[in-house]
Amino acid sequence: SAAREGFDAIGRGEGQVPFTTDFPVGVSNFWTAGPVSHPYPSVSNCNSAQSFQGDMGVPVAGLPDCARSEDNGFPGLGDVFGPIFGNVPAGTPIPGHYDAPGHPAVEENQRIHLQAVRLGEVLLGSCACEAQVDLILNLKSRANTVQGDLWNGFDYACLLPENLSDPLCAQQTGRYAPTADRISKIPGSLADVARVARMRAQIHNDAAGWDAPANALAAQGAEPADESEIWGNFTHEELPAELGYSLVVGLGHTGDYNGYTVSYREYLSRDSYRKALTAYGPHTADFMVTRLVRMAGAMKGGPAVPADPLAAQAMADEQRQVAQATANGQASAAAFMSRLGSIADDMGEPAILTEPADTTRLSAASMVWRGGGNSHDNPVVTVEREVADAWQPFATQDGEVQSFLRFPASDDELLAAKAGQFEWRWIASFEAFDPLPLGIGQTPTGRYRFVVQGQTLSGGALAPYRLESAPFNVSPWPGVMVQDGRIEAGQVSVLVPDSVYPRTYALEGIAAIADDASTTICRTCTFRPWAFGAAIANVSVQVTRAKGVVENVPATLQGGRWLADTRLAIGDVAMIAIGGAKDVFGEINGAALLLPAVTADNAAPAPPPPVVNPPSPGTLPVINPAPAVSAAGSGSEGRFGGVWSLWLLLPLLAYRLRRSQPR
Secondary structure (H helix, E strand, C coil): CHHHHHHHHHHCCCCCCCCCCCCCEEEEEEEECCCCCCCCCEEEEEEHHHHHCCCCEEEEEECCEEEECCCCCCCCHHHHHHHHHHCCCCCCCCECEEEEECCCCCCCCCCEEEEEEEECCEEEEECCCEECHHHHHHHHHHHECCCCCCCCCCCHHHHCHHHCCCHHHHHHHHHCCCCHHHHHCCCCCCCCHHHHHHHHHHHHCCCCCCCCHHHHHHHHECCCCCHHHCCCCCCCCCCCHHHCECEEEEECCCCCCCCEECCHHHHHHCCCHHHHCCCCCCCHHHHHHHHHHHHHHHCCCCCCCCCCCCHHHHHHHHHHHHHHHHHHHHHHHHHHHHHHCCCCCCCCCCEEEECCCCEECCEEEEEEEECCCCCCCCCEEEEEEEECCEEEEEECCCCCEEEEECCCCCHHHHHHHHCCCCCCEEEEEEEECCECCCCCCCCCCEEEEEEEEEEEEECCEEEEEEEECCCEEEECCCECCCEEEEEECCEEEEECCCEECCCCCCCCCCCCCCCCCCCCCCCCCCCCCECCEECEEEEEEEEECCCCCEEEEEEEEECCEEEECCCCCCCCEEEECCCCEEECCCCEECCCEECCCCCCCCCCCCCCCCCECCCCCCCCCCECCCCCCCCCCCHHHHHHHHHHHHHHHHHHHHHHHHHHCCC
């Protein structure tokens, strides 16, 4: 899939932005009223020209679409509304479209919520809308670091062979090649030169100035006859390279709902479902993108985003919403407290029922406790880690800690819950894991504990409780495999394949975790993003010499096997101890591997005896030095070199004594 291909490309270091854990972060929230030309959110937008031509359109009647006389099964609309349109005096300014207010039925606010987030050289931009392709591509082209690559919208004329060299088609041709299949799907005909020219003006003309207060009527009115005066899809304003971003990502519904958002050309071309839900008139898409681009530039030190002309309206809407939310909260609080009087007390005092057990990474710890019913108890669960004999916050319920409640599973249990005779059992889980991608937060080994804060119902009133679990340990995963140990000429070699991590785990009472058998990415195996495995980082061979000295000899990877220069002699014992093999995450082998016995066939060869050169008269003999010994004194040379030297010194001393005797 494309997602997996992108994932793998990032792993190969081919991403647009290199992976890093140190980068500037910025967040920009911008609440603004709509443009002066269309200051309120709307729905069921109807094209005025189509209605004046006799096909009457009525907002809301075909909610969310504009209801037309015949197309939507409303015969007779022309008879009802025809006289209204037919009697409009000549010269009367007519808006290009008419609609119905979208607040509060469709829109929650009478303003637009725009959001931009900076993550180093990555920009996340949200219109809080169901953005169409043109909006997203225009945002990317205006906020990136490349100059002059503006995407103005999809142009059907760019699919024609005669337009391939047209500069206006440069961006589209690279993204949407003019294939025979695409050409065959052009709606209608491109034979009418005048209509094609108008379409292209609607797409490519600069929209700058449409949102000036002085142009409010013109921006919402009928389109000018002169094509050069048309405000096109988007304003041709982009960030300079130094304020642009290497990777721009457009987001949809994040924090609010501003309806669908189509471009100007799409808005004018026909009535449609998506056009009917484009809330702030024909230039909604450009209104959003232009402000998102300015917000992005401001987070890199560019000019601040100027306030819009209707900023006071946005502030008034904020006050309205605060008042409405406060009233709703007060009403619901009163209703909640009233309902508490009809609920039986919870059964039993809050208490831990099952303490967490020790765990390893690539698994999870859990705790079970008795708390309150979910009508009033929504426990906050955290995990703390012991650091320097003090407990410090480590994980929260923002994705790291999960909580579950066992609900009544039968009619009898439901009746028991109503009577206050049902034990409300809560479960919390915490995954200890190795991350994918690297650098997003491995769970360190150490001591941890769960901390729960909730409330129970006792004596008809809410009573807070706090529970602290017994400590539990997180240790390395013991699944590294050490295989095929060999001794050849006193050297140890072993095979240690790369770690392959478990896909999932099992915890009683947590049905959300299960292996979905997917061959790409398992969606239910874990809550956190686990690594699939890891390369082996180091291997150490533990050698116990014949005289009891214990040494750890590092191994190196050679030809697919880990080889250690142990220089084993008869009587030595070699093994890969538990923890002797580690992968890059620090996971270890949980089982020791004892190497074969050292015999004359596989021991290190004995060192050659030293050679004594005959001495010249009056000099000591020259002895070839013994081979060098390691710092730890390992190997047969280290143990026998001193013996050879002593054996040679005795005859030499005797020789000197004889020479020194008087003759």
